[in-house]
Amino acid sequence: MTSSTDSSSTIVLPESESERDGDTRDSQPGPAEPHAATSAAPAKSSAPTMSILALSLGIASLIFAQTVVVPLAAVILGVFGLRDEPAGRGFAIWGIVLACVATFGWVFIVVAGALFSLPFILLGAAF
DSSP: OOOOOOOOOOOOOOOOHHHHTTOOSOOOOOTTSOOHHHHSSOOOOOSOHHHHHHHHHHHHHHHHGGGSHHHHHHHHHHHHHHHHOGGGHHHHHHHHHHHHHHHHHHHHHHHHHHHHHHHHHHHHHHO
């Protein structure tokens, strides 16, 4: 008979500090110890990215307000920036304000133009 040797690998896990010290207490984290799940969570970025994007789109909406997409995106990003990024509060507010001014400015120009041209349209229809 031939004997064969099994070459299986063994995984050795590192010991925790309490096992090395011979401490047999319960290894549950106490109130002072951070929980493992909370330490693995990604940290929030401190850069006011959404607020800066809201301001940029607010400025761009002064030119592209007729599309409705740019001012709407500026307002949405501004609201999210106000909620999530306290460091970029001013950027977010100015982005919202510029987008609203651009949108309502174009509405005002269209309404004023219609009201201005209405008498000429009515006079032209009379003849």
